[in-house]
Amino acid sequence: MCGIAGYIGYKAAAPVLLAALRKLEYRGYDSAGIAVLEPDGRLSVHKAKGELSVLEKRLKNASLFGTLGIAHTRWATHGEPSDINSHPHTNMEGNVAVVHNGIIENYAAIKLWLENRNVKFQSDTDTEVIAHLVTYYLKEEESRPDIKDENVLFNAVRTALSKLEGSYALAVCSSLFPEQIIAARKDCPLVVGLGQNEYFLASDIPAMLEHTREVLFLEDNELAVLCRNNAALYSTDNDRIERKVSHVEWDAGAAEKSGYPHFMLKEIHEQPGAIANTLRPRLCRDAAGAPLDIGFEDYGVKLDFANIERITLTACGTAAHAALIGKGAFEYFARLSVAMEIASEFRYCNPVLGEKDLVIVVSQSGETADTLAAMRLAKSRGAKILAITNVVGSTLAREAGSVLYTYAGPEIAVASTKAFTSQLVCLYLLALKAAKERGVMDSDNFRAALNALDKIPEGVKTALSALEAVQRFAARQYNKNKVFFMGRQFDYATAMESALKLKEINYTHSEAFAAGELKHGPIALVDNGTLVVALATQRALFDKLVSNIREVTSRGAASVAITWQGEAEKLFSKVCDEVFALPPVPDAFSPLLSIVPAQLFAYYCAIQRGNNPDKPRNLAKSVTVE
Ligand code: G6P
Numbered sequence: 154m155c156g157i158a159g160y161i162g163y164k165a166a167a168p169v170l171l172a173a174l175r176k177l178e179y180r181g182y183d184s185a186g187i188a189v190l191e192p193d194g195r196l197s198v199h200k201a202k203g204e205l206s207v208l209e210k211r212l213k214n215a216s217l218f219g220t221l222g223i224a225h226t227r228w229a230t231h232g233e234p235s236d237i238n239s240h241p242h243t244n245m246e247g248n249v250a251v252v253h254n255g256i257i258e259n260y261a262a263i264k265l266w267l268e269n270r271n272v273k274f275q276s277d278t279d280t281e282v283i284a285h286l287v288t289y290y291l292k293e294e295e296s297r298p299d300i301k302d303e304n305v306l307f308n309a310v311r312t313a314l315s316k317l318e319g320s321y322a323l324a325v326c327s328s329l330f331p332e333q334i335i336a337a338r339k340d341c342p343l344v345v346g347l348g349q350n351e352y353f354l355a356s357d358i359p360a361m362l363e364h365t366r367e368v369l370f371l372e373d374n375e376l377a378v379l380c381r382n383n384a385a386l387y388s389t390d391n392d393r394i395e396r397k398v399s400h401v402e403w404d405a406g407a408a409e410k411s412g413y414p415h416f417m418l419k420e421i422h423e424q425p426g427a428i429a430n431t432l433r434p435r436l437c438r439d440a441a442g443a444p445l446d447i448g449f450e451d452y453g454v455k456l457d458f459a460n461i462e463r464i465t466l467t468a469c470g471t472a473a474h475a476a477l478i479g480k481g482a483f484e485y486f487a488r489l490s491v492a493m494e495i496a497s498e499f500r501y502c503n504p505v506l507g508e509k510d511l512v513i514v515v516s517q518s519g520e521t522a523d524t525l526a527a528m529r530l531a532k533s534r535g536a537k538i539l540a541i542t543n544v545v546g547s548t549l550a551r552e553a554g555s556v557l558y559t560y561a562g563p564e565i566a567v568a569s570t571k572a573f574t575s576q577l578v579c580l581y582l583l584a585l586k587a588a589k590e591r592g593v594m595d596s597d598n599f600r601a602a603l604n605a606l607d608k609i610p611e612g613v614k615t616a617l618s619a620l621e622a623v624q625r626f627a628a629r630q631y632n633k634n635k636v637f638f639m640g641r642q643f644d645y646a647t648a649m650e651s652a653l654k655l656k657e658i659n660y661t662h663s664e665a666f667a668a669g670e671l672k673h674g675p676i677a678l679v680d681n682g683t684l685v686v687a688l689a690t691q692r693a694l695f696d697k698l699v700s701n702i703r704e705v706t707s708r709g710a711a712s713v714a715i716t717w718q719g720e721a722e723k724l725f726s727k728v729c730d731e732v733f734a735l736p737p738v739p740d741a742f743s744p745l746l747s748i749v750p751a752q753l754f755a756y757y758c759a760i761q762r763g764n765n766p767d768k769p770r771n772l773a774k775s776v777t778v779e
Contacts, residue, residue: 154773155254156180156226157343158360159324159334161379162351166190166222167212173353173360174205174224179416179565180356181773182226183234187212188241188250188326189222196250196328200239220381223324223334223354225252228773231260232277242281244288245273248328251287253280254356255320255341256778263316279319286313287325306330307378310337311389314376320522320778322371324354334379337389338371341777342520342548345369345377345384347398352379357775358401359563366401370546399546403563417566417658417766421752422617425610427571428745430560431578432606444603447586454555456539458587461511464491465536467499467527468515469776471569472576474650476515478744479580481643485741486594486602487587496527497779506534513539513583517564517572518775519547526779528553541579543572557583566767567774568657570752573650574613574745581606581742605738609745615736616749623750626713626731627757633684633711636663638751639671639701640688647744648688651751658759658766668701681709686751689716689725690735690743702728715747 156177160166166189174185185208186200197217201208205226225240232238241250257263260279263286268274272285290309294300300308310325320340326333336343336354346353346361346368353361354377358368369386371377375394376387386394413419436444449456464483466476476493483491494502496514500523506512512531516524519542528549532538540553543561550556559575585602588594594602630636636655638648648665655663666675668687679685685705689698706712706728714725714732722734733750735743759766 154180154228154775154777155356156182156360157252157254157322157324157354157356158224159222159336159354159379160351161221161334161381162348163220163381164351165218166220167217169364170222170224171205171209171212172363173355174226176360177226177356178205178768179567179774180226181228181567181768183229184227184236184239185225186227186239186241187222187224188243189217189219190326190328190331191217191219194328194331196243196248196326198241198243198247198250200236200241202234202236202239221326221331221334223250223252223326230256230778231279238276238278240280242276242278242284244284246288249284249288249291249325250327251280251284251323251325253283253321253323254777255322255339257282257317257321258319259317283313283317283323283325286316291327291329303333306333307335307376310335311376311391314389322356332380336371336377336379338375339373340522340525343371345371345379347384350382352384354379358403359565362401362403367398368401369396369398370551372551373548415566415756415765415767417568417570417756420564420566420571421749421756423562424571424574424749425613427559427561427575428578428613429610431575432582432609435582436603436607443600444607445600447582447603449557449582449586454539454557456511456555456586458487458590460509461537462509464489464511464513465499465504465506465531466491466493466513466515467496467524467531469496469521469523471573471650471653472515472517472524474646474653475573475576475580476513477646477649478577478643479513479515479584481646482581482584482741483587486584487591488593489587489591494527496521497523500526500530504530504534506531506536508535510536511539512536513541514549514553515541515576516549517543517569517576519544519549520775520777522777522779525549525552541576543575567769567772568654568755568766574748577745578606602739605742609738609742612736612738612746613749616746619733619750620753623733623753624757627754628761630684630711631659631758631761633682634662635678635683636661636686637675637679637683638663638665638686638688639668640691641668641694641698642691643741643743644688644691644747647747647751648686650748651686651688651755654752654755655758657772658755658764658769659762660764660770661758668698671701671704676704676708679705679708679710683710685710685712687712687714687725687729688747689714689721690747691740692721695721695724699724699728715750
């Protein structure tokens, strides 16, 4: 959601900034813009509604030579997507430019205050107030006799920030101060990249990986001053902050498509590796290599499950579906009662929490606004917090205290795939660890479960081999106007995630139903334009599901089952038009495999329809505003 890039150094800034914006495209955007400080002292600003290519076309004749600039991809919140509402926003003199991610909640009051001081606004955005407010305080600063030139812009931004309510990651540059970019963050991510006599700024690491792996993560209420030969962090009270430089392990190629037509397809295929990377370093093995135990302690995660009375899992979107499966896993393996609360609800429901509670917060990005708010609320009530996240240095990772990382590598496609299955791995490991510590699972069953988990990466590889069959099926079914996913127990949660994938990228009206609920309403919607996808992995409930499938096919629906190879495949072939069969694993681990054909189905439906699965309309990868 909105991407920010900044560059100061010795190279032409425009190509560096445009390449960075390309890497931030995955966050979702509807317009883009750039401001470059030109050698003749002009701030050259260019903005365009639409894809980055529209801006690039406009820049063809712009001849930008400057070595300092800021850039932005905008995801509209205040004001429709348009050239004027795109960032950067400037002051009336055109000598101060601002890019911003987040929402300035009190912008209307500030706008009025500025208008009363004869400021004329051009856009409908909340961001524009920042450009004018900084200008207002620049004039105040400049009138101070004692002020050093190098501090003027910094002080003006700092004072402007003190008037803002809401969330922001922002960057400011000015032709009056041609050797500086000032950046700041509150509740939206921002990273400074350190080069040799060049410095980078971005909302996310992939935007700078091509140039540097040494980064400084800004924390809330911090500012950064980027000059050509150094970058320094400050608090809003003007105290210098010494932050350890973080070295990013991701290689630049991890954020490239590597020959795949889309990031989503690449990330679906990366799941065996992502699952193995998340799982295997945490398995302690015997001399023969068989998994014996789970070793979280090496990772600094110490949980005393015997003394935890309640667990609440909280998350948004796909991560919430992983959390729902996690709830099932804790109940199934550890016989612990667990709640799963959508973070946007949890943060406002005044939850009953205390010291005996563990709140597990799941987020790929570690930056989702609602998820962070839920985590902060739980923390303030004294609950223990454990984060499961994919992004080292993310706000969630830094604030949670205990973190279990998923090692999925950067996930670029908006529709989450490999992050989901990696989150599941962490949740299964936690549930099994809890089962052992609580003495509800004997060591044979515990080891058998670890053994089964250890084989999942190979199972996912086999599941991926259904690719062509799924592609053919999608070619026949992609334009169904209703697709219902149904299942029971673990399959119900997988059905929810499957329906979300199809909604996100194929824009199909798809819903998930607990198969037993069908008769209580949803069956009224079924007709011969409906496709029903039966998630069929819960062995004890096969007969019930077969009846449910008959109920929908007899009303004209087309049907497909996702089930196990062997007897189950034969059983469901008798009642369904198509079956995708998976290598058998225990019921409880089924979502790790059964989601794969559903991900591929959504992907190929989107391709058939001509949608770009990596950049679905209206959606953002990282929802950093409420
Ligand atoms: C957005 C993304 C989803 C993601 C959700 C939660 O809606 O489009 O793919 O599941 O946010 O994101 P998080 O980073 O917290 O897992």
